[in-house]
Amino acid sequence: VLAADTARDEALRALTSPDAAVRRAAAVQLAELGRMSDVSALVKSLQDRDDETRALAEEAIWEIWGRSGDPAIDELYAKGVALMSRGAVRQALEVFDLIIAQKPSFAEGWNKRATLYYTLGEYKKSLADCDEVIKRNPLHFGALSGYGLIYVQLNQPARAIEYFKRALKINPNLRGVEESVNVLEQQGKRGRGSYI
DSSP: OHHHHHHHHHHHHHTTOSOHHHHHHHHHHHHHHOOGGGHHHHHHHTTOSSHHHHHHHHHHHHHHHTOOSOHHHHHHHHHHHHHHHTTOHHHHHHHHHHHHHHOTTOHHHHHHHHHHHHHTTOHHHHHHHHHHHHHHOTTOHHHHHHHHHHHHHTTOHHHHHHHHHHHHHHOTTOHHHHHHHHHHHHHHHHTOSSOO
16 A cells, blocks of 8 residues: 555656656556545646646546545446446436445546436436536536536526536636537627527
């Protein structure tokens, strides 16, 4: 355990190295060893001048967010994600309901369920779950962009733009989100009634 802690501390320090290769390696190491408390350092790396460092920092953040600290919950989480990727929405929903019941402090359980509710068109439930994610993890750019997507569907473009911009402030590398903001702002200028 001590060796892992030392490696983690070294990786955190290496995130600010002048050498891009060292910063990249640090992000990869933190994907494996990082904790929730390390996310704020990785968020700073989302602004790195090196494209690959930014991409690896984002991957590391998602890896860390996907670890609950409980092996049984992590196993359930992997099962839920696999079901989602196969399009088995109802079964995945049951798994994430179980995760939330057993470990409500695990923000990513709420986030995945919010995504599932969104795909089902259950926007109010999705919004409620996004609220739970942000309560537990205020830096969750995924949930913030999720709010934006929901508000697009609810035809509330101003709110969608507000949440998309909050997501971009944390993670400026979200090209799709940036594009959505541009489209919404252009449509707003043209006075269109429907968005995206």
